[in-house]
Amino acid sequence: MTASALPDETITGYDVWHCALPVTGRRDHGIGTVAGTVEVIILRLTGESGLAGFGEASPWTVFTGTPEASFAALERYFRPLVLGRKVSERDAIMGEAARAVVHCTEAKAALDTALLDLAGKCAGKPAWSFLGEKCRESIPLSCSIASPDFDADRALLERLQADGVRIVKLKGGFRDHAFDMERIAYIRDRYPAMAIRLDYNQGLSREQALRQVPEAAGYGLDFIEQPVAAGDHRTMAELRTMIDVPLLADESVFGPEDIQRAIAEGWCDGVSVKIMKAGSLSRAQQVARMAAGAGLSAYGGDMFETGLAHLAGTHMIAATPEITLGCEFYQARYFLAEDLLAEPFPFSNGAIPVPDGPGLGIDPDMEKVQGYAVNGPGNGPGARAA
């Protein structure tokens, strides 16, 4: 793995916005619902040369933390660790940030993203070049089927089919088993070329899982994800002995420490890798590598995020051959009413092409960041184009 050296640019500017972006519909998951708006935190690091690097924290209150916690981590606690430092001190800065505030892995991922974006712009290299070699030109996209209104998802499935998307993930466990099985059968029968994944987001009790997961496994699925509570490793391990379909962990595995335990204790066949859980692009890579070293598979997951966080995940996966099951960077195209990026998030024939421009490749539109801001410089709420 040969990674480019980070440039010596000194960081002289540091700005943080808390943005609330309208979404087009409602998403139900085992652990909670997202509707109305998605809230993200945007970090801008400015270098002495005037170049800027951007990063996004995409928190989910029931999963990783609140947007307020991410905002405070970045605005108050990380700022003094970053201002005046050099981009080349990334490892030291990220280590200090990890120790300064517990949790807030989304804020740490935002900081790492902004450091790599600024590094890339200064060096004229893509962000992935600091993480290793490019192992792929594009990443197959999986889109989630998560509306409580299946008519809305039927329309989405038509759109996905037309767009060349060939992987869908059904969100289950938020209504009842019959609704889950009915939707799987519908997709399988109507879109036979579509690979189907089933994700319960901790939505089942142990007893429900022991009954429902084996039946679902009979439908020819790619994998089944996180049927039970994050801490219920015993049921995960039991389910593995009952089904032939790979059982993946999401909420159970945030960082390297968790995948280490999952491997040692044998309660999953694969893992959802997310920079918002791992706390940096490198820690996300490490999760995938540790998983692959033990024969476990991995896909690149997302939170409720904009194209900016999608870009960070894309660059991470571009340099991580161990992530073999595609990515889920669908929010910018299929869920947000309007993305924050100045150009559309890359998409081509059902996949995400890896950007090769400097840094992440696309900047956020600052007028949109200001316009959607509920807190931050320019004094949101909502002073569009301050």
Added chain:
Amino acid sequence: MTASALPDETITGYDVWHCALPVTGRRDHGIGTVAGTVEVIILRLTGESGLAGFGEASPWTVFTGTPEASFAALERYFRPLVLGRKVSERDAIMGEAARAVVHCTEAKAALDTALLDLAGKCAGKPAWSFLGEKCRESIPLSCSIASPDFDADRALLERLQADGVRIVKLKGGFRDHAFDMERIAYIRDRYPAMAIRLDYNQGLSREQALRQVPEAAGYGLDFIEQPVAAGDHRTMAELRTMIDVPLLADESVFGPEDIQRAIAEGWCDGVSVKIMKAGSLSRAQQVARMAAGAGLSAYGGDMFETGLAHLAGTHMIAATPEITLGCEFYQARYFLAEDLLAEPFPFSNGAIPVPDGPGLGIDPDMEKVQGYAVNGPGNGPGARAA
């Protein structure tokens, strides 16, 4: 265990303050330093009768979370789960709060405390009466020796001796091994009646711990606490085989889920029980009970908190016979420049007498809460007596 029934009082008022209180000195710990101010979040629930219940969240950024995260959990996310509900719905409310926001155990503890304080005031019963029977009249106090300036701690030791305090906990692992051993020897030689505990707060690497902990164990200590990182269970287990002194877990054990694992895997002899880690008084009790069921010991720890949180811990321990190693509710008396309570936090001859008045027994002084507020109603920063 017979606990009183909770009253039917409806909650009609809900206010949250973020306060910053000056402290008299500096405290060094393995994982971080506290100096200048301590930041806590105060919750006031008002019942339909006009009575008010108070609770405190005492976060530590490097350990449980930031004050901003606790404030947001209480101000934005828990408020709709509480307003209009009855105090008697405590279990349901606490369950919903646990699921609504990850982490933020300090905010959850504040909510539980305020519910029990209000319940007690409505019913004319002490808060402990809702948690079981009173098992003790007072709790022996342990005070921490944590100043980087040992001269300051020499003066504190004289004061503790005069006050009848007979337990001290030395904070180690923040400078060097010689400094730790020198201070232990000083206390042991000069105050032979003083029980000594040693707490590293994760301050040692594995290699340091394997060398230093066995030597420290030769000094006749009560116990040694959390020498290594919270997740380093392997080194904890190894150290247990090397020393005759009980090895206690603090940062490694937050709630029942963690003590369950500690018992199953055998990496500690006892546990520090804190409502700010467990997320409620009942969950803290449960940790102590599970520990005792497996032959492990427990003491009642604190965070950087005011007398209000001390009171919550005191009521919890009053009804928890499994906590046999005393408590550490020393901040109000020995560390804060001024406490928030309207009367001095109870203390008598080296111990904390259990209050028997309605609720927690003492209210915060609202003029002080307003005066130390940096955020909350009355529009801090710092509008004393708004």
